[in-house]
Amino acid sequence: MKTAIIVGAGMGGLATAARLAKAGYEVFVFEGRNQIGGRIGELRRDGYRFDTGPTLLMMLEPLERLFSDLHRRVEDYLELVLIDPSYRVYFGDGTVFDSSPNIARMVREIARKISPLEVPGYLKLMADLSAMYHAVVPTFVRKQYDSLADLFSPYQVDLLLRHRLLANLWKRVGRYVRDPRLRMLFSFQTMYLGLSPKEALWVYGVLTYMESGEGVWYPRGGMHKVPHAVAQVAQEEGARIYLNQRVAEVLVENGQAAGVRLASGEVLRADVVVINVDAPTAYRELLPPTRYARRNFKNSCSALMFYIGYTEPLPHQLHHNVYFSRDFEQNLYELFVQNRVPSDPSFYTCLSNRTDPQDAPAGCENLYVLVPVPNLTGEDARAAAPRVLETVIARAGLKRERIQFVETLTPHEWQALGLWQGAAFGIAHNFFQSTAFRPSVRTPFRNCYLVGASTQPGNGIPMTLISAELVAERVLGRRSRKA
Numbered sequence: 001m002k003t004a005i006i007v008g009a010g011m012g013g014l015a016t017a018a019r020l021a022k023a024g025y026e027v028f029v030f031e032g033r034n035q036i037g038g039r040i041g042e043l044r045r046d047g048y049r050f051d052t053g054p055t056l057l058m059m060l061e062p063l064e065r066l067f068s069d070l071h072r073r074v075e076d077y078l079e080l081v082l083i084d085p086s087y088r089v090y091f092g093d094g095t096v097f098d099s100s101p102n103i104a105r106m107v108r109e110i111a112r113k114i115s116p117l118e119v120p121g122y123l124k125l126m127a128d129l130s131a132m133y134h135a136v137v138p139t140f141v142r143k144q145y146d147s148l149a150d151l152f153s154p155y156q157v158d159l160l161l162r163h164r165l166l167a168n169l170w171k172r173v174g175r176y177v178r179d180p181r182l183r184m185l186f187s188f189q190t191m192y193l194g195l196s197p198k199e200a201l202w203v204y205g206v207l208t209y210m211e212s213g214e215g216v217w218y219p220r221g222g223m224h225k226v227p228h229a230v231a232q233v234a235q236e237e238g239a240r241i242y243l244n245q246r247v248a249e250v251l252v253e254n255g256q257a258a259g260v261r262l263a264s265g266e267v268l269r270a271d272v273v274v275i276n277v278d279a280p281t282a283y284r285e286l287l288p289p290t291r292y293a294r295r296n297f298k299n300s301c302s303a304l305m306f307y308i309g310y311t312e313p314l315p316h317q318l319h320h321n322v323y324f325s326r327d328f329e330q331n332l333y334e335l336f337v338q339n340r341v342p343s344d345p346s347f348y349t350c351l352s353n354r355t356d357p358q359d360a361p362a363g364c365e366n367l368y369v370l371v372p373v374p375n376l377t378g379e380d381a382r383a384a385a386p387r388v389l390e391t392v393i394a395r396a397g398l399k400r401e402r403i404q405f406v407e408t409l410t411p412h413e414w415q416a417l418g419l420w421q422g423a424a425f426g427i428a429h430n431f432f433q434s435t436a437f438r439p440s441v442r443t444p445f446r447n448c449y450l451v452g453a454s455t456q457p458g459n460g461i462p463m464t465l466i467s468a469e470l471v472a473e474r475v476l477g478r479r480s481r482k483a
């Protein structure tokens with residue numbers, strides 16, 4: 001029986017473990033921390049439960065595909081709930097808008113809160129994004145790239161031109177909807193990738209479509225249920241997962257992966273090694289020196305997090321809420337151009353106890369706050385955290401005496417998770433770090449692969465699941481099928 005070692009039990013590592021175990025490999029997963037899931041973490045304190053990273057489950061297809069490839073049904077492991085309205089938006093001018101994947105509700109909301117004249121533009125935008133999404137995912141996303149030539153087949157070039165994939169997202173959304181609030185609403189999703197909507201390519205409108213078209217889902221019990229479900233399947237297939245086992249080095253002999261050396265000094269040999277550590281960190285710290293270790297990747301921004309135990313209901317907030325800066329363009333400029341903690345930052349809040357009441361004591365709220373801030377190359381978000389918290393308190397209308405506790409997480413903690421420069425969302429999604437230009441799942445060493453957010457196809461839970469598909473295909477010698 002062939003053996004595979006997976007370094008890291010993030011989403012990509014666990015999905016790869018499940019796929020290889022199902023294919024008959026003896027699989028060992030070594031996770032450096034005391035919990036699985038990586039960025040899909042969980043915090044419990046004083047009767048409250050918080051997801052610490054992702055809160056939005058979108059694009060269910062890769063998750064469904066994983067379970068069906070493993071001859072299982074998602075619904076036997078996870079109870080997925082559609083969150084509708086997806087989120088409540090607080091614009092800087094005082095407008096409060098509920099965004100929904102339900103077209104009838106959305107049409108009504110746009111007509112009432114913005115203008116009936118904007119409705120045709122919204123409908124056309126959704127239609128065009130839907131067409132692009134369904135063309136792009138099988139052609140550019142779920143795609144093995146062996147060379148740049150794999151980016152320029154006649155069909156791909158045709159799609160590129162037909163959908164104008166390389167146009168600017170911000171400018172083009174502004175041609176569908178004139179109102180600045182709607183323009184923000186239909187383009188800010190690139191910030192989930194740590195990318196400014198003003199710098200993003202039109203192709204990243206697929207994120208808008210995932211959210212506004214397919215909707216936002218939530219696994220009852222919390223986001224960490226997703227990696228736990230995948231880990232359960234992997235273990236049912238025979239994979240073994242070891243916690244608190246940091247890998248210090250990936251061993252390479254004659255240009256081929258030979259195993260790993262744990263931080264304890266123990267050496268374990270394997271036929272295949274799959275690294276679920278952030279790609280720049282893997283190349284710099286785990287693998288023998290190559291030119292990839294010197295590649296100066298551009299990183300995404302990071303996230304300043306507050307997990308607040310709050311002892312009074314916040315009836316004006318939904319499960320998900322977005323607070324836009326009073327000057328969104330200035331916010332983007334300060335964050336992405338000046339690399340500063342914005343003076344009036346936009347932020348996102350989540351109250352999972354809206355859907356899972358046991359996540360907070362009765363009458364209390366488990367308030368999760370995510371503020372996009374620079375990674376460790378920019379202004380120190382740890383120092384700015386008290387000021388940012390004041391903004392959150394003021395904008396969200398919190399009462400100081402109702403704050404039972406605040407747990408804070410900064411880019412320094414994201415760095416401790418292995419994320420280079422503390423970039424919470426991994427390497428950036430600019431043109432030269434997307435598709436074929438993004439680090440491949442293959443490394444320069446035979447039988448040694450990368451999986452996860454900083455490799456192809458990119459960041460986000462669905463993308464890391466596709467990344468695991470690409471790795472499994474490479475290891476097992478099976479090539480891409482159509483989506």
Ligand SMILES: Cc1cc2nc3c(=O)[nH]c(=O)nc-3n(C[C@H](O)[C@H](O)[C@H](O)COP(=O)(O)OP(=O)(O)OC[C@H]3O[C@@H](n4cnc5c(N)ncnc54)[C@H](O)[C@@H]3O)c2cc1C
Nearest residue numbers: 008010012032038039053054055056247418452453460461
């Ligand atoms: C604040 C935040 C919010 C987000 N929100 C969303 C969202 O709403 N929806 C969404 O789809 N995505 C979201 N994302 C992105 C999503 O979390 C990631 O894309 C995804 O979880 C990354 O998975 P991964 O496979 O790259 O592994 P990671 O999560 O990066 O896990 C890697 C694992 O490797 C381990 N490790 C590192 N070094 C070693 C070593 N030397 N030895 C052993 N183990 C090691 C780490 O401890 C970790 O467990 C968010 C991310 C953040 C940070």
